[in-house]
Amino acid sequence: MGSQSAEHKIPVIDFTKKNLKPGTDEWVLACKEVRNGFEEYGCFEAVYDKIPVDLHNSVFAAAESLFDLPLETKMQKTSERPYHSYYGQFSVVPLYESLGVDNPTTLQGSRKFTNLMWPAGNENFRETTQSMSKLLVELYELATRMVFDSYGVQRLHGSNMALTSYLLRFFKYRTRQPNETDVGLQCHKDRTFMSIVNQHQIEGLQVKSKDGQWIDVKPSASSFLIIAGDIVGAWSNDRVRPCEHQVIMKENKTRYSIGLFAFINGVIDVPEDLVDEKYPLKYKPIDHFGWLRFQEQRKAPYPIKVFSAISE
Ligand SMILES: O=C(O)CCC(=O)C(=O)O
Numbered sequence: 001m002g003s004q005s006a007e008h009k010i011p012v013i014d015f016t017k018k019n020l021k022p023g024t025d026e027w028v029l030a031c032k033e034v035r036n037g038f039e040e041y042g043c044f045e046a047v048y049d050k051i052p053v054d055l056h057n058s059v060f061a062a063a064e065s066l067f068d069l070p071l072e073t074k075m076q077k078t079s080e081r082p083y084h085s086y087y088g089q090f091s092v093v094p095l096y097e098s099l100g101v102d103n104p105t106t107l108q109g110s111r112k113f114t115n116l117m118w119p120a121g122n123e124n125f126r127e128t129t130q131s132m133s134k135l136l137v138e139l140y141e142l143a144t145r146m147v148f149d150s151y152g153v154q155r156l157h158g159s160n161m162a163l164t165s166y167l168l169r170f171f172k173y174r175t176r177q178p179n180e181t182d183v184g185l186q187c188h189k190d191r192t193f194m195s196i197v198n199q200h201q202i203e204g205l206q207v208k209s210k211d212g213q214w215i216d217v218k219p220s221a222s223s224f225l226i227i228a229g230d231i232v233g234a235w236s237n238d239r240v241r242p243c244e245h246q247v248i249m250k251e252n253k254t255r256y257s258i259g260l261f262a263f264i265n266g267v268i269d270v271p272e273d274l275v276d277e278k279y280p281l282k283y284k285p286i287d288h289f290g291w292l293r294f295q296e297q298r299k300a301p302y303p304i305k306v307f308s309a310i311s312e
């Protein structure tokens with residue numbers, strides 16, 4: 001995607017290198033950069049060539065056909081999982097709309113969503129969604145492996161993956177009318193373990209630096225922003241800085257993007273390796289969906305820091 005601001009640069013990590021295998025010098029260096037990206041910016045950009053440009057284009061053509069469906073159809077996407085339903089028609093962010101596919105890497109998950117949107121079926125949409133999700137999950141596995149490795153807890157990576165479930169979210173930001181805000185999506189942190197975002201052609205995504213500057217993330221078919229959500233921040237005992245980001249519609253052209261959002265089905269602990277004098281344990285076991293449900297019930301955000309705080 002490429003990113004810039006006067007002083008800040010989100011680390012760009014080349015995942016296309018042949019030698020990027022655990023144990024190699026390239027791997028060790030990439031892990032250092034990943035950790036630095038997560039601790040300084042809460043994100044990094046992965047240059048990744050395993051997702052064909054044709055598939056990227058098909059996914060965004062599919063996104064367009066999805067958002068062209070009647071609002072009543074799109075609003076049928078509900079889920080018992082918090083954070084997984086149709087979102088849109090908000091007065092504060094009138095340009096924004098989004099829809100997510102639960103368990104998108106599976107035939108069952110991609111079919112369930114597709115048949116809800118197109119009762120007569122839409123095999124092209126289903127297949128495109130599933131293929132993209134599988135490749136994004138491969139990238140996610142690689143990126144999380146690097147995060148775990150960079151903290152010396154690679155032994156815990158497999159069990160974390162086994163508890164992970166995915167949501168593939170499509171985003172549309174329509175053009176604005178005169179006098180409408182250019183804020184596509186307000187500044188927020190993702191309530192995920194980690195997320196991956198890919199923008200199509202039109203820029204808009206911005207990341208906030210530690211000193212409060214906004215850094216533009218440039219769209220590209222071969223570059224993916226790997227975002228630290230609140231949960232990896234807590235898991236790291238506050239070493240990782242969850243990424244603050246927003247969408248600003250500078251170009252006033254319809255903008256599409258996608259995100260792979262990862263959630264933990266169960267309770268995870270801060271690894272004991274990440275607790276020391278400088279970083280005393282700050283979290284009791286973290287119940288990701290418990291936290292999301294709690295926020296849904298109270299209809300207001302509630303920091304994971306408080307929800308999972310160790311009682312004195
Ligand atoms: O549209 C984008 O580029 C980002 C969307 C986003 O940050 C979110 O939904 O959490």
Ligand SMILES: [Fe+2]
Nearest residue numbers: 188189190245
């Ligand atoms: Fe986000």
